Amino acid sequence: MKRRTLLMSSSIIPAAFAADALATPSAQDSQLSKMDPDFSAIEDYLLKKEMPQAGEMAVKNRTMITLATLATISGVTRLHQATADALKAGMSVVEIKETLYQCAPYIGITRVESALVEVNDALQKLGQNPIPTSQSTVNETTRFEKGLAVQKGIFGNAIDKMHASTPENQAYISKQALTAYCFGDFYTRTGLDLKARELITFTAIMCLGGCEPQLKAHTAANLSVGNSKQDLIDTIMVAMPYIGFPRTLNALAVVNEIAK
Secondary structure: OOEEEOOEEOOOOOOOOOHHHOOOHHHHHHHHHHOHHHHHHHHHHHHHHHHHHHOOOHHHHHHHHHHHHHHHOOOOHHHHHHHHHHHHHOOOHHHHHHHHHHHHHHOOHHHHHHHHHHHHHHHOEEEEEEEOOOOOOOOOOOOHHHHHHHHHHHOOOOOHHHHHHHHHHHHHHHHHHHHHHHHHHOOOOOEHHHHHHHHHHHHHHHHHHOHHHHHHHHHHHHHHOOOOHHHHHHHHHHHHHHHHHHHHHHHHHHHHHOOO
């Protein structure tokens, strides 16, 4: 079966060094297999044998979705292994960092900071420089204008209508911050393309749960930037073991509704 790969930045850091880390069970995994062997066996079969054969998404993109999922649910105990997996799959340090940064407007800066602590530690232990080159393309005077251009490129004239109808006492949140911070500060960055950023956004909103109106909007946005219904289904599948079936099935219902 052909695996689909989104376009991300072209720089790939060799990750052969990660093989040993991946081959050696973590202390947590060893403890779980010793104390809860039945649960450990179920988990291992699902994550390592069954799911890798399902869907059409390339391994590199699966690791990107896993990083976004773990950051959103504060799954910090799994982030060291997820970082090693991402490097082995071909993600660069820049791509790993940009995946986490992209989550910030949706899951909040505190969860991203917690994820970055774990990922930075993992990168250093894997012999990688955790400090990425800057991917910023805006400054304080251009972030709103450039963010608006990206926002309208995805959602069209609906943005102008939203801005025009926003009450003055809500304008900072719904106009200034949403456009300049969410889209200007993050969507305009290099390192990941727009298709990858929208898929990460979909992942974060899905994993939060209870945000179906926003999930509908970003399902449509994913289709608008060129991601397919299958890309979204595969994204849901990758997140499923970590978020459980209620949020998984809610997300699947949204995709089936919007991407008919």
